[in-house]
Amino acid sequence: MTEVWSDRFEEGLNPVIEAFNASIGFDILLLQEDLDGSIAHAQMLAKCGVITTNEAIKLQEGLEKIRLEAASGLFNPDQKDEDIHFAVERRLITLLGPLGKKLHTGRSRNDQVGCDFRLWLRRQIDILDSDLERLQKALFNQSENHVRTLIPGYTHLQRAQPLSLAHHLLAYIEMIARDRERLLDVRKRVNISPLGAAALAGTSVPIDRQYTASKLGFERIYSNSLDAVSDRDFAVEFVAASALIMAHLSRMAEEVILWASEEFAFIRLTDRCATGSSLMPQKKNPDVPELVRGKTGRVFGNLQALLTMIKGLPLAYNKDFQEDKESVFDTVNTTKNSLVAMSILFEEGIIFLPQNLSSAVDSDYSNATDVADYLVKKGIPFREAYQIVGRLIKDCIAKKILLKDLSLNEWKEIHSSFSEDIFLKLDPEQVVASRTSEGGTAFEKVEDRLKYWRGQLHSRKE
Numbered sequence: 001m002t003e004v005w006s007d008r009f010e011e012g013l014n015p016v017i018e019a020f021n022a023s024i025g026f027d028i029l030l031l032q033e034d035l036d037g038s039i040a041h042a043q044m045l046a047k048c049g050v051i052t053t054n055e056a057i058k059l060q061e062g063l064e065k066i067r068l069e070a071a072s073g074l075f076n077p078d079q080k081d082e083d084i085h086f087a088v089e090r091r092l093i094t095l096l097g098p099l100g101k102k103l104h105t106g107r108s109r110n111d112q113v114g115c116d117f118r119l120w121l122r123r124q125i126d127i128l129d130s131d132l133e134r135l136q137k138a139l140f141n142q143s144e145n146h147v148r149t150l151i152p153g154y155t156h157l158q159r160a161q162p163l164s165l166a167h168h169l170l171a172y173i174e175m176i177a178r179d180r181e182r183l184l185d186v187r188k189r190v191n192i193s194p195l196g197a198a199a200l201a202g203t204s205v206p207i208d209r210q211y212t213a214s215k216l217g218f219e220r221i222y223s224n225s226l227d228a229v230s231d232r233d234f235a236v237e238f239v240a241a242s243a244l245i246m247a248h249l250s251r252m253a254e255e256v257i258l259w260a261s262e263e264f265a266f267i268r269l270t271d272r273c274a275t276g277s278s279l280m281p282q283k284k285n286p287d288v289p290e291l292v293r294g295k296t297g298r299v300f301g302n303l304q305a306l307l308t309m310i311k312g313l314p315l316a317y318n319k320d321f322q323e324d325k326e327s328v329f330d331t332v333n334t335t336k337n338s339l340v341a342m343s344i345l346f347e348e349g350i351i352f353l354p355q356n357l358s359s360a361v362d363s364d365y366s367n368a369t370d371v372a373d374y375l376v377k378k379g380i381p382f383r384e385a386y387q388i389v390g391r392l393i394k395d396c397i398a399k400k401i402l403l404k405d406l407s408l409n410e411w412k413e414i415h416s417s418f419s420e421d422i423f424l425k426l427d428p429e430q431v432v433a434s435r436t437s438e439g440g441t442a443f444e445k446v447e448d449r450l451k452y453w454r455g456q457l458h459s460r461k462e
């Protein structure tokens, strides 16, 4: 008999089934959390008089020894161990003999795996939060340098109105701020202890759930033992929040790809963040944003996998839950890597080309709204002003000229309200400067928001 479970079994597992059943190949990632959770559990058993203080100390020493063994590459569980929980317990029994067999008193792998998984995810959420902040900082630093750089603003990917480039980049900082809020909200529901729910019903062993919860830094405990071992909502919520982060990164990536094209030519990618083609020597490819855009699909897929995995499950633990880990692990991995890559891209991979940007905003009709607004200020109803300018644009397109090419006389022929100051209104800088409504792109408004973000992003110590 090599299995950890009871003597009820007489035969060993079919090796193919054993491999199919095992999660050790991926849940080895939970080793540190499994050790932390087991140490807290042992201390609690001693505190409640279930084992002696001396026994708890020995168990803790054994568990810490496994941590050291792992650090020096000496802890290598295999498929026979089935999962990280059995692997640790088995090693502990080898190290401590019969005492090791006391550790599992008053707990089940069902509450244990829930505990380990939550502890792990909580730590990852904190790392992701600082990765998100890093990206915000990278965007912020670019913004600071580009308050007065203009960029065409688009709707329907058609030139709409010019913007301060900083305003454009700040939009992403706001977007990422929501991502951070969402993750912190998910964290509240990750940070609940299922320990002590045991298999599903609680236990007759006199345990102290609050004690383990506070030792492990959980904010509170599940109030219902069945719910405690059945709940994977936190995993779904986490992957959903990550899916939205990836969607945001993918939108940013798409813009970077467009901007780097010869058609836009708003940015140049530095050699450190772009790749070459194996065949076409002139090419410089935006592989980083393309990969981010591409990897987004994995996280969306993980969300679908998790939702589908839980949808038909009766209470309480079902082995289907073992499938939660790879979806979450891959989500964490993909999201973290994508965030870091995008941060590096904005830190050192993108050079904005102000010359190209300013000639872009100077060679279109994106000041048309301002001409209509000019007439509105002179008392003409907006819809009428809008029609006048519409006809004017049509004429200009036919004559292949821009609004700024019209003479004062021509303006006066269009409408008697036009005078010399219309030329000022047409200037893209002026167009941007005039958008002073709250949240608008006017330079002064952008400066205000930069000030706010400077405080947010640079107040805390690194």
Ligand code: ARG
Binding pocket: 023, 027, 083, 085, 109, 110, 113, 317, 319, 321, 322, 323, 325
């Ligand atoms: N490897 C399992 C998982 O990841 C651990 C819990 C197994 N519990 C059980 N009763 N089979 O979900």
